[in-house]
Amino acid sequence: MDKWIKIALIFTLLIFSLEGFAQKQRFPKPEFGTGYSQPTPVTPEPRALALEYTDVIVLLIVLSLSSWIAIKDRSRKKMLWLSVFTLLYFGFYRDGCICAIGSVQNVALTIFDPGYAISITTLLFFLLPLIFTLYFGRTFCAGACPLGAIQDLLIVKPLSLPEWLRKTLGILPYLYLALAVLFAATGTDFIICRYDPFVGIFRMDAAFHMVIIGIAFLLMGMFVARPYCRFLCPYGVLLNWMSKFSKWHLAITPAACIQCKLCSDSCPFDAIDYPTDEKQVKQRIWGVNRFLVYAVLIPLWIIIGGYAGSKAHVWISKANPKVYLAELLISKPEVRLDEKNLDVQAFLSSGKSMEMLVDEASVIRRKFYFGGWIAGGFMGLVIGMTLLNQIIFRTKKDYQPNKGNCYSCVRCVTYCPVKN
Amino acid sequence: MLNVNSHKQIRGIEMENSPKNSRRDFIKKGTRLSLLLTLGAVGGIAAKHLTGEKYVWQIDPFKCTQCGRCATSCVMSPSAVKCIHAYDLCGYCDLCGGYLKPDANQRSTAAENQLCPTAAIQRKYIEEPYFEYVIDESLCIGCAKCVKGCTSFGNGSLHLQIIQNRCLNCNECSIARLCPSEAISRVKASNPYKVKGSFTKEGKS
Numbered sequence: 001m002d003k004w005i006k007i008a009l010i011f012t013l014l015i016f017s018l019e020g021f022a023q024k025q026r027f028p029k030p031e032f033g034t035g036y037s038q039p040t041p042v043t044p045e046p047r048a049l050a051l052e053y054t055d056v057i058v059l060l061i062v063l064s065l066s067s068w069i070a071i072k073d074r075s076r077k078k079m080l081w082l083s084v085f086t087l088l089y090f091g092f093y094r095d096g097c098i099c100a101i102g103s104v105q106n107v108a109l110t111i112f113d114p115g116y117a118i119s120i121t122t123l124l125f126f127l128l129p130l131i132f133t134l135y136f137g138r139t140f141c142a143g144a145c146p147l148g149a150i151q152d153l154l155i156v157k158p159l160s161l162p163e164w165l166r167k168t169l170g171i172l173p174y175l176y177l178a179l180a181v182l183f184a185a186t187g188t189d190f191i192i193c194r195y196d197p198f199v200g201i202f203r204m205d206a207a208f209h210m211v212i213i214g215i216a217f218l219l220m221g222m223f224v225a226r227p228y229c230r231f232l233c234p235y236g237v238l239l240n241w242m243s244k245f246s247k248w249h250l251a252i253t254p255a256a257c258i259q260c261k262l263c264s265d266s267c268p269f270d271a272i273d274y275p276t277d278e279k280q281v282k283q284r285i286w287g288v289n290r291f292l293v294y295a296v297l298i299p300l301w302i303i304i305g306g307y308a309g310s311k312a313h314v315w316i317s318k319a320n321p322k323v324y325l326a327e328l329l330i331s332k333p334e335v336r337l338d339e340k341n342l343d344v345q346a347f348l349s350s351g352k353s354m355e356m357l358v359d360e361a362s363v364i365r366r367k368f369y370f371g372g373w374i375a376g377g378f379m380g381l382v383i384g385m386t387l388l389n390q391i392i393f394r395t396k397k398d399y400q401p402n403k404g405n406c407y408s409c410v411r412c413v414t415y416c417p418v419k420n
Numbered sequence: 421m422l423n424v425n426s427h428k429q430i431r432g433i434e435m436e437n438s439p440k441n442s443r444r445d446f447i448k449k450g451t452r453l454s455l456l457l458t459l460g461a462v463g464g465i466a467a468k469h470l471t472g473e474k475y476v477w478q479i480d481p482f483k484c485t486q487c488g489r490c491a492t493s494c495v496m497s498p499s500a501v502k503c504i505h506a507y508d509l510c511g512y513c514d515l516c517g518g519y520l521k522p523d524a525n526q527r528s529t530a531a532e533n534q535l536c537p538t539a540a541i542q543r544k545y546i547e548e549p550y551f552e553y554v555i556d557e558s559l560c561i562g563c564a565k566c567v568k569g570c571t572s573f574g575n576g577s578l579h580l581q582i583i584q585n586r587c588l589n590c591n592e593c594s595i596a597r598l599c600p601s602e603a604i605s606r607v608k609a610s611n612p613y614k615v616k617g618s619f620t621k622e623g624k625s
Contacts, residue, residue, distance in 0.1 A: 027574060042557070043615060046474070049609065110469045119472075119474060120471070131459060134456060134459070203588065205495065247452065346487065
């Protein structure tokens with residue numbers, strides 16, 4: 001008997017739903033007497049997948065060329081033309097998207113959100129430059145990065161920055177990376193893409209404030225060479241790590257360094273390490289004790305950083321629209337009456353209950369809490385390691401590029417009088 | 421600051437093949453290998469969700485609440501979002517909620533009666549009492565005023581779509597981030613549109 005009731009129920013539901021569907025068209029389409037032919041809506045296709053793979057192949061070719069120029073050919077002119085090509089192709093033709101710098105976020109999102117599928121192109125844009133850097137140094141920065149290229153081409157009179165300033169500002173990329181991964185992993189925002197200062201210039205179209213920031217960066221870059229690369233680029237952090245342990249790297253001199261100092265001012269990025277000073281050798285005895293103290297302090301830095309990050313999670317999580325909306329509705333219930341608040345009105349008309357929103361928001365906030373610990377701990381580690389690096393003593397015999405910071409732009413090579 | 425002039429050459433302290441050097445090389449090699457393995461691991465984890473398919477952004481017209489942000493939030497100006505007309509759903513009404521202002525004084529093509537701020541909808545007489553409405557995409561700015569009118573008073577045949585040859589396919593769509601009704605999502609590039617009619621609320625995947 002039960003079965004029949006169920007079947008009857010299903011039938012009535014079916015009839016009702018069909019009726020509902022028919023009623024949706026308030027004004028049924030007319031039958032035309034004259035020979036009217038109905039146009040079809042135009043829906044142009046997106047850029048073909050094959051062209052995306054072309055981008056990967058172009059990146060591979062540019063990376064190979066750039067590495068070959070930096071290691072074997074050592075011609076600044078060739079590197080310059082390669083960066084012009086990169087600027088035109090990846091910058092102005094491809095509108096700056098997708099780029100390796102932004103792909104960090106896609107990788108973070110796909111690791112933490114199984115619902116997001118990363119495309120092969122994006123993953124390769126993330127991995128290829130890192131692998132190349134692990135073998136050839138940061139040749140990606142010199143020849144294959146459109147953001148690097150636009151800044152590199154506009155260097156006019158680079159100033160040398162004092163070391164303390166470089167080291168302090170050098171912490172910013174780590175913070176940017178930590179925040180970018182945190183925001184991407186929680187599905188909040190892709191801040192690297194949103195605050196990319198040059199993408200508006202590539203597209204010749206952007207929000208007014210981003211145009212101003214972009215132009216400001218370029219103007220600053222005339223005197224402080226590659227300001228974005230050195231003091232902001234989050235992908236540069238990863239490249240720096242890879243490059244420090246690269247198998248091969250650009251060398252200033254093709255043979256033995258004759259200590260002529262001609263190259264010492266050639267690097268616009270202060271990325272040439274000078275030979276060790278005798279004064280520093282004397283300080284070494286003091287250095288050992290300080291080294292131990294600084295090393296012991298690192299776990300403390302990590303804990304402080306993590307604690308600060310976890311404390312800041314409430315504030316940082318407000319960047320997430322869902323958390324923000326839930327907080328707003330709880331703290332200011334009168335906002336429900338505000339006709340102009342589109343977010344609130346859209347939520348109220350969506351039929352979602354307040355509990356559902358609060359649940360979703362608290363799940364996201366929980367992620368921010370753990371993310372805050374990790375990101376903060378990471379920043380603590382970075383600060384601790386930066387301080388430790390200040391007192392680490394390394395004997396250097398010659399003028400050498402600093403493997404972590406050198407972009408392999410080949411400028412210094414032209415200053416070296418040693419040929420072969 | 422390093423004083424370049426006062427440096428002393430301390431060459432010869434380390435021989436090329438001293439044990440210290442080979443140890444350093446060993447550490448370097450080991451670190452390089454572990455970095456490579458880390459990259460492989462990250463790539464491997466990411467590859468679990470790898471897709472060979474290309475994804476593009478698209479609006480679900482049934483979720484859209486016509487808030488008007490598509491016109492202002494896109495990185496392109498004018499926006500890559502434009503109005504699409506699903507003619508199958510159109511009633512070809514004389515009194516069109518998408519074309520005429522609610523307070524229009526007559527049903528004519530006069531500018532003061534048009535809802536569209538850029539006059540991108542062309543009204544064409546077909547036969548008594550039917551009119552055809554065609555969107556001129558070069559004029560449309562995606563403000564959704566007509567969509568709101570059509571959805572409120574008509575069949576909802578006018579609706580917004582992201583026009584794929586205009587969309588730059590940003591890594592993260594700046595409209596999707598601000599969309600109050602979460603109507604914009606990534607869809608497969610092999611099926612890049614959600615045009616009403618061919619994509620009905622019942623039949624959507």
